[in-house]
Amino acid sequence: MFTIQATARKDQGKGSSRRLRTAGKIPAIVYGGNQHPRSIVIEHDTTWNMQEKEGFYKQIITLVIDGKENKVIIQAVEHHPFKRKIKHIDFLRYFYTTEIQ
Template sequence: MSQETFALDATRRDDQGKGASRRLRREGKIPAIVYGGETAPVAIAISHNEILKHLDHEAFYSHVLTLNIAGTEEKVILRDLHRHPYKPSVMHADFQRVTAQQALRVSVPLHFLNKETCAGAKAGGIVNIVLTEVEVDCTADTLPEFIEVDLKNLNVNESIHLSQINMPKGVKIHALALGASHDSSVVAIHPPKVDKSVEAEG
């Protein structure tokens, strides 16, 4: 697991509803909610610029975050993010409280190693990435920011399935618990395309 850390400052908000949310956004803040655990949900406001600067970090979406609400720290994960349909802005965020041993189901990005240098690519094959993320079951303290898939020995007409991924300790791919029919292909190498016109001339 990476040592990347993310912290956000937030304030409680009492006013709710569409009008209150519009006022918050005019002030450069976004409405959000924190829920889960044995504590009641809390409505909060977060600086729009602060959350925006984190969104370019892939790990922000699959990481235990620290939320500082008026001096009290909460460990949370980002559960949902509502973006503006066409503007580069965030409208609302949902955070779920977590504890170290809490069981989670989270989508985690896949990182593909040796895409350009694997055996199939060197032979002219076309690397086709089928899945870019995978849903995993784990505890909060074992949540990986990403999972690596090594293509080093993959050749033309070969593929890697979910069951062939080396998973971190304590992390399981949820789909595999549903049966063999859910063992989807993650990446495959197809033969190079043949130029039909050259073939015809030959």
């Protein structure tokens, strides 16, 4: 199982996301379930190394946001057109009692 460390982010928008990417981080969002969407930041290099492993996109991931664990699956990943960079990730909250569509 994969575990990703994340922090909540307050700044949003194109400029903020660009600054994060320049600093080696990935802007991301967690949504789904009965909770509001939450903007987060994760480390690029750690995530890049994980995504090269088999099963990363098919498994339930433990996303630790400011110390609180969330079970998520990857809904969408946006890659840079020609650089080996991830631009954005959408995570979907996973609950054992609901069906994934």
